[in-house]
Amino acid sequence: MSLIRRRPVSHAPLPALLCRWDLDKTYLRSEFDTLRQLWRTARESGADKVEVPGVADVIKALRNAADRRGRPVAIHFISASPPQIGKAIREKLALDGIRYDGIVFKNQLQHIARGRFRNLREHVGFKLAELLRGRQGSAPGTREVLFGDDWESDPLTYSLYADVVAGRLPPDRLGPILTRIGVDPEAVPVVLGLAEEVGGAEGVERIFINLERRTPPASFQLFGPRLVPAFNYFQTAIVLAADGLIDTEDVARVARALLDRSGYTPRRLENSLADVLRRNLVSLDAARSLSEPLRADGLLPPARRRRGEWVERMRARLRRLRRPTPPAPQTGPLDYDAILDWYRDRFRPAPTRPDDAGAAS
């Protein structure tokens, strides 16, 4: 018996699945911390661009699993990069064999032409508007999974969007938040208008945040259990499988890709799995039923049989019994005041300190 949480068997067609992806730092390993890196990124061809390990396999897995289930699926990309690099991006996606249904870029030249330089770095208004526009065009009842990273505002933008779609954040509450974020005053009414049109039904199942900056996972507690901070795409695949959005065979493909092409070892994958488990992102039973086939395929190390293992197992069970019950489903919007305070503190320049010396001799 499979112990992975699955959707109840039903003859009703599954609702459409819409997966929306950020590009830089989520799909691509873009480096633009300095002007030189930014210039180099802008000049790269599709072949020069490097994807985050395992990301292409996760996207393919989402489409393949949906196809197996006869579920309509769409993959969209929303990027704050300018459309001028669109050609290289499309080349890269074609090279990686990614079939996608839409891609949107931010028209940065328009902001420069209008002298709105602040808008070059403020992406919440742009992304939120694009997410809402995409929602307008999707079938009723469409479920969404969003993928971003921990560099800038993806957790905030995606969470705002999820609460708007669920009807938890009406325009009169969204407006002050957008103003506090510093969204272009001209863009605010546009976003609020779109929000009014789409709000009403729970639509976003999960928000995955690729921890490219290695932000401590506890930092994301403010965003609730819907948001999953993941250190690599194997972890993302595990949670997607536990959610019933992909299958064990898809997770195995992601694991194989990481082992074959990105220098991962079975031990590193095992450690990633254990981390997901410790962070309560999947249940022990789900992790076990996923890991057994992976072990059989040599993608994870063989199970360690230790003396007194049954004692350990009993203890683990007792620990689980003592664990707090899973958090109740979200009823109200997140505490955006606290989230915005967190953002303010996070991006405040840290005091400089002398470099730590390495281990001597």
Next chain:
Amino acid sequence: MPVIAVDAMGGDHGPAEAVRGVAQVSLETDIECLLVGDEHKIQAVLEQVPYNPESIEILHCRDQIGMDDDPREAVKQKKDASLVVGVRAVAEGRAEAMVSAGNTGASILACAKRFTLLPGIRRAALASVYPRYTEYPGQDPLALLLDAGATVHCEPAELVQFALMGSAYARRISKVPSPRVGLLNMGREDTKGGEALVETNRRLRQLPVLNFVGNVEGHDLVRGRADVIVCEGMLGNVALKLFEGVSEVLTDVARAAAERRLMWRVGLRLLSQGIEKVQALTDYSQYGGSPILGFEHLFIKCHGRSQARAIANGVKVAAKAVRDRVPAEIADALSGHGGGHA
């Protein structure tokens, strides 16, 4: 990549600092760490700091050995303590070396109980790395003193083995091709120090593989005369604690002086850059801890007050020792010279 077991619960600041140290290592290196301790406490710290989960494994255990626990009783009774479980994991091949800031006596006893002594070794030694004055450009600013307390009183054959072990360790870790070995004594003359030290001196002189510079006195410890200082555990421990004490007293005196007179405060301010350099030189956190030598596996004992940086450097030194096959180098050094039974 080597796997290093780290006692998460040991030391004055466990598990917070040990876990932070391991998290730091996970971001900076490819070293894989096996964190041994209470999983929930470890995870609670880990989630608050940046880390890379791919190179961190947690081995859960319930118990821990306190800094004030009686070592013998603790190792015997607390079979599920992080230190004991970690050493056992290394002995069983789950990790290749161990790092702990925990109870020193218990560390040595746990190693003695689980690890196998290298062929011919009579006793293990706790080797301590400490800063010293350098005599010539390019000389390693760190010296190695052993034994620092593992074996209270030693026979000449054991001291000779310590010299061979220390020399092998310095060759591999400090990359000193021919480390200068000195015997800590109350005078430089070969006839000083009583029967055991005279005999040790005689045996060391007969070992051509060692660059033996003869007896060294207390004041030579902080000079660059020898890279490896050999002594029995009682003496080594007293010498090292004396260093620490002097360093702390100097800091206290300077602080007290600064509080008393404005001129002294100004003077200290002017000297602050130089003082910082001296403090950096005497900062134990950058030396990566003291290796326990003589076993087939390596154990790095970090200072009980170690914070994240010291633990991280301890892990790096342990990984370096594993990569450079330090135990094998020691075994080779001993087997090539009759195990020191000159």
